[in-house]
Amino acid sequence: xxxxxxxxxxxxxxxxxxxxxxxxxxxxxxxxxxxxxxxxxxxxxxxxxxxxxxxxxxxxxxxxxxxxxxxxxxxxxxxxxxxxxxxxxxxxxxxxxxxxxxxxxxxxxxxxxxxxxxxxxxxxxxxxxxxxxxxxxxxxxxxxxxxxxxxxxxxxxxxxxxxxxxxxxxxxxxxxxxxxxxxxxxxxxxxxxxxxxxxxxxxxxxxxxxxxxxxxxxxxxxxxxxxxxxxxxxxxxxxxxxxxxxxxxxxxxxxxxxxxxxxxxxxxxxxxxxxxxxxxxxxxxxxxxxxxxxxxxxxxxxxxxxxxxxxxxxxxxxxxxxxxxxxxxxxxxxxxxxxxxxxxxxxxxxxxxxxxxxxxxxxxxxxxxxxxxxxxxxxxxxxxxxxxxxxxxxxxxxxxxxxxxxxxxxxxxxxxxxxxxxxxxxxxxxxxxxxxxxxxxxxxxxxxxxxxxxxxxxxxxxxxxxxxxxxxxxxxxxxxxxxxxxxxxxxxxxxxxxxxxxxx
Amino acid sequence: xxxxxxxxxxxxxxxxxxxxxxxxxxxxxxxxxxxxxxxxxxxxxxxxxxxxxxxxxxxxxxxxxxxxxxxxxxxxxxxxxxxxxxxxxxxxxxxxxxxxxxxxxxxxxxxxxxxxxxxxxxxxxxxxxxxxxxxxxxxxxxxxxxxxxxxxxxxxxxxxxxxxxxxxxxxxxxxxxxxxxxxxxxxxxxxxxxxxxxxxxxxxxxxxxxxxxxxxxxxxxxxxx
Numbered sequence: 119x120x121x122x123x124x125x126x127x128x129x130x131x132x133x134x135x136x137x138x139x140x141x142x143x144x145x146x147x148x149x150x151x152x153x154x155x156x157x158x159x160x161x162x163x164x165x166x167x168x169x170x171x172x173x174x175x176x177x178x179x180x181x182x183x184x185x186x187x188x189x190x191x192x193x194x195x196x197x198x199x200x201x202x203x204x205x206x207x208x209x210x211x212x213x214x215x216x217x218x219x220x221x222x223x224x225x226x227x228x229x230x231x232x233x234x235x236x237x238x239x240x241x242x243x244x245x246x247x248x249x250x251x252x253x254x255x256x257x258x259x260x261x262x263x264x265x266x267x268x269x270x271x272x273x274x275x276x277x278x279x280x281x282x283x284x285x286x287x288x289x290x291x292x293x294x295x296x297x298x299x300x301x302x303x304x305x306x307x308x309x310x311x312x313x314x315x316x317x318x319x320x321x322x323x324x325x326x327x328x329x330x331x332x333x334x335x336x337x338x339x340x341x342x343x344x345x346x347x348x349x350x351x352x353x354x355x356x357x358x359x360x361x362x363x364x365x366x367x368x369x370x371x372x373x374x375x376x377x378x379x380x381x382x383x384x385x386x387x388x389x390x391x392x393x394x395x396x397x398x399x400x401x402x403x404x405x406x407x408x409x410x411x412x413x414x415x416x417x418x419x420x421x422x423x424x425x426x427x428x429x430x431x432x433x434x435x436x437x438x439x440x441x442x443x444x445x446x447x448x449x450x451x452x453x454x455x456x457x458x459x460x461x462x463x464x465x466x467x468x469x470x471x472x473x474x475x476x477x478x479x480x481x482x483x484x485x486x487x488x489x490x491x492x493x494x495x496x497x498x499x500x501x502x503x504x505x506x507x508x509x510x511x512x513x514x515x516x517x518x519x520x521x522x523x524x525x526x527x528x529x530x531x532x533x534x535x536x537x538x539x540x541x542x543x544x545x546x547x548x549x550x551x552x553x554x555x556x557x558x559x560x561x562x563x564x565x566x567x568x569x570x571x572x573x574x575x576x577x578x579x580x581x582x583x584x585x586x587x588x589x590x591x592x593x594x595x596x597x598x599x600x601x602x603x604x605x606x607x608x609x610x611x612x613x614x615x616x617x618x619x620x621x622x
Numbered sequence: 623x624x625x626x627x628x629x630x631x632x633x634x635x636x637x638x639x640x641x642x643x644x645x646x647x648x649x650x651x652x653x654x655x656x657x658x659x660x661x662x663x664x665x666x667x668x669x670x671x672x673x674x675x676x677x678x679x680x681x682x683x684x685x686x687x688x689x690x691x692x693x694x695x696x697x698x699x700x701x702x703x704x705x706x707x708x709x710x711x712x713x714x715x716x717x718x719x720x721x722x723x724x725x726x727x728x729x730x731x732x733x734x735x736x737x738x739x740x741x742x743x744x745x746x747x748x749x750x751x752x753x754x755x756x757x758x759x760x761x762x763x764x765x766x767x768x769x770x771x772x773x774x775x776x777x778x779x780x781x782x783x784x785x786x787x788x789x790x791x792x793x794x795x796x797x798x799x800x801x802x803x804x805x806x807x808x809x810x811x812x813x814x815x816x817x818x819x820x821x822x823x824x825x826x827x828x829x830x831x832x833x834x835x836x837x838x839x840x841x842x843x844x845x846x847x
Contacts, residue, residue: 196731204729281725283688285761302759304724502725 132183141182145175174340181342181367203501207281212500215275222266227391230262238389246386252415260398269464269545272498273538276508279500296526297515298537303502305513307520311575311617315567317350320618324610325352325559342367350566352559352610359475365565366488370481378480382419396421400466409554413473417466420483464542467549468494471557493570497545505570510544511537513571517578521620525585534594539601540577547573551604560609576609579616583607639769642671647753647764663756665689669749669768676701678773679743681735688763689753690722691715694734696741697748707747712739715754722757736773744773 136142149166170176203209227233238246277298280286284302306314318324345364353361363370385393400417404410410417469486476482496506503509518526518536529536543551547570548560563572581588584600591597650664671677676699693714699707713734719727736743749770755763 200729200731205725206729283761285759302724304721304726 136179136182139182141178145170145179148173148175177340181340181364184343203503205281205502208279208500208502211275211279215272215500219266223391226264226266232391232394236389237387242389243386250382250386250419260394260401263394263398265395265399265402269498269542270538272507272545273541276500276511279508295515296519296530297512298535299508299512299515301502301508301512303509303512304504305509305516305574306571307516308617308620308622311571315350315572315617317566318563318610318614318617320614322351324614325354325562340364346566346568348566349562353562355555355558358558358562362475362565363481363485366485366492368481368484368488370478370484374484375480378483381483393421396466399464403464403550404466404470407467407470407550410467410470410473410550413470416473416479416482417469419479420469420486421466464546464550467546471549471554471561474554474558492568493564494547496570497547507545510570510574511541513574514540514544514577517575518581521578522582522585525581525588528589529597532592532594532597534597536581539597540581543580543604544573544577548576548604548609552607552609553605556607556609563613572613575616576613579612580604580607582616582620583612639771640671640677642669642770644669644768663754665753665755665764667751667753667765667768669751669770671747671749671770676745676747677770679736679746679749680771680773681733682749682768682770683731683733684768685731685766686718686727686729687766688719688728688760689755689765690719690757690763691717691754692765693752693754694739695750695752696743696746697750698741698743698745699747700745709750710741712741712743714740722755723759 149170170179199209203212277300279299279301281301284300286300312319342364345361349361349365362368397418400414400421404417405414468490469482472482472486472489476485493505496503497510498507500506500508515537526536547564548557552560560572560576564570580601587600588597591600645668647665647667650662650666679696682694693716694712695709696712697707697709716734717727718730718732751765751768753763753765
């Protein structure tokens with residue numbers, strides 16, 4: 119809870135951020151309308167305020183403030199890179215990882231003779247405009263394109279991460295860690311998780327299990343914070359699309375649609391190398407998936423748009439005619455963004471489940487973009503954030519070691535590290551491994567608790583569920599076979615039992 | 623004691639930190655001989671403010687490097703009394719890291735404001751920071767980039783200077799050079815605005831009517847009055 123001085127400073131900062139925003143001008147315009155009923159000159163301020171309240175504008179303002187509060191506070195002496203990631207050695211590791219990926223992309227570009235970015239010739243642009251909604255029917259030769267990296271390459275980098283100030287010489291057995299991650303991040307154990315996730319208690323009804331447990335719908339009220347709270351116990355299928363858009367404050371106003379059209383025009387004009395990677399990724403993953411192949415076309419569109427939006431955001435100020443310079447700028451920009459969007463193998467699976475909720479491309483793009491910049495990007499970048507992939511991996515290993523020690527020990531005995539089995543699930547937030555309805559219930563909780571922790575908890579819960587079978591395996595291959603098919607799992611009972619029924 | 627981690631600084635941007643010398647941090651050791659030293663997890667950093675110029679402290683900022691708790695002690699010398707300077711504790715065991723064994727807070731920036739201190743940090747001659755890191759997980763710990771900002775009294779509301787009030791306002795008519803008189807222009811604009819207000823309140827549903835004739839526009843048919 120913020121106290122006096124901190125509170126007034128936070129308020130001042132939020133006001134500054136909201137001033138000059140579109141919402142601000144909208145509210146100003148509303149307040150100036152001369153047809154306000156019951157507005158008297160003497161009590162002008164109060165009357166305008168109550169008008170804004172009854173007409174719903176106060177609610178919109180509340181939502182905007184709520185969103186601003188989610189952002190971290192700014193501390194003037196702290197440089198911006200510190201706000202993004204406070205630990206110096208992690209920043210260094212992320213920078214060298216990005217360099218490696220860039221080098222790989224560059225060498226692919228040289229090897230294939232394809233420039234990183236170039237303007238499409240007019241005929242090609244026209245063709246693409248016509249085919250925009252059916253890009254899936256295209257069958258260009260992408261056999262020479264390889265994904266830039268696979269999740270297991272990234273896992274190796276995470277495993278090798280070390281804090282230079284960490285004393286690992288004295289290995290006290292009490293704090294020995296059997297897992298692969300060697301970085302001492304704060305992760306929560308079951309007692310803390312029980313407090314934080316109290317709405318998932320076995321005694322409270324969950325959507326998807328106890329569907330007669332209906333809670334008062336909040337969509338009518340358009341309250342972001344209430345929607346987030348509601349989503350903790352699961353969203354009913356019919357309301358999910360609206361609730362998620364409300365939580366993420368992803369509007370679909372005319373300026374959003376216009377922005378979408380601008381991006382689309384940009385993608386048609388410029389051919390980015392990474393577009394081909396997206397295309398190939400979609401072909402390899404989503405198109406082969408029983409649930410998602412129907413959305414192939416959407417996935418190309420949204421994927422390309424996200425990449426291009428990063429491009430335009432940064433190159434707006436660097437105008438360059440020379441195609442080569444532009445490409446270099448592009449690569450620098452792509453990697454210099456907060457969100458490091460380089461498509462890796464499986465990237466399109468982040469978008470695929472959303473296609474079930476939104477059929478309008480600009481809304482789909484907006485919601486995906488919000489989800490990506492709040493959660494998914496943390497799954498493939500190196501950071502100390504509690505929702506970052508590093509914390510999730512560590513949390514998974516700790517939960518397993520603390521609550522299923524026999525299983526962990528047995529797996530290590532046969533040469534299997536549990537994280538190597540669970541990593542691919544976590545890095546895709548289980549997309550493509552669970553059945554879609556279960557996946558959406560899981561993502562309800564990610565939005566509801568504003569954290570990816572449930573992903574780590576679910577991974578541990580799956581191991582707990584299949585523990586008996588895993589205790590009998592004697593090789594890596596058979597362990598993988600036991601965990602190969604998750605499509606029949608029901609996620610909420612698993613999580614509930616693991617959190618609230620595990621003997622402490 | 624509940625510690626408040628302030629993430630924002632209240633000093634205006636143009637305040638300069640005080641120049642001071644920081645002595646090398648002294649890590650307390652257990653054991654007498656050099657060979658038998660064990661790290662006690664306690665370190666003392668002395669900050670000597672310029673001699674002869676005691677400071678009234680507004681806030682202290684620093685960057686943490688794996689210190690778990692910090693205690694701030696001040697050596698104050700009251701200028702009026704002749705008594706010798708006295709040490710007092712301003713803040714005891716402010717937690718900088720949630721958990722001394724894990725990373726959170728280990729490299730963060732912190733601000734300690736005078737309102738958080740238990741004593742008034744005025745006429746301060748020396749600041750002593752006692753750092754504690756009980757965990758064995760770390761090789762070393764310290765504070766970096768320590769800055770102390772002096773307290774500035776807010777300026778009292780300035781009276782308008784005498785020479786300004788001596789000026790009288792002369793109502794000069796500007797040289798218009800053929801332009802209409804501002805007063806008449808503004809009154810006619812006001813009339814137009816009132817007209818638009820009236821229009822807004824008396825909106826009819828009748829169509830405005832278009833200037834086309836037989837379905838097409840002809841520029842010469844547009845009325846210019």
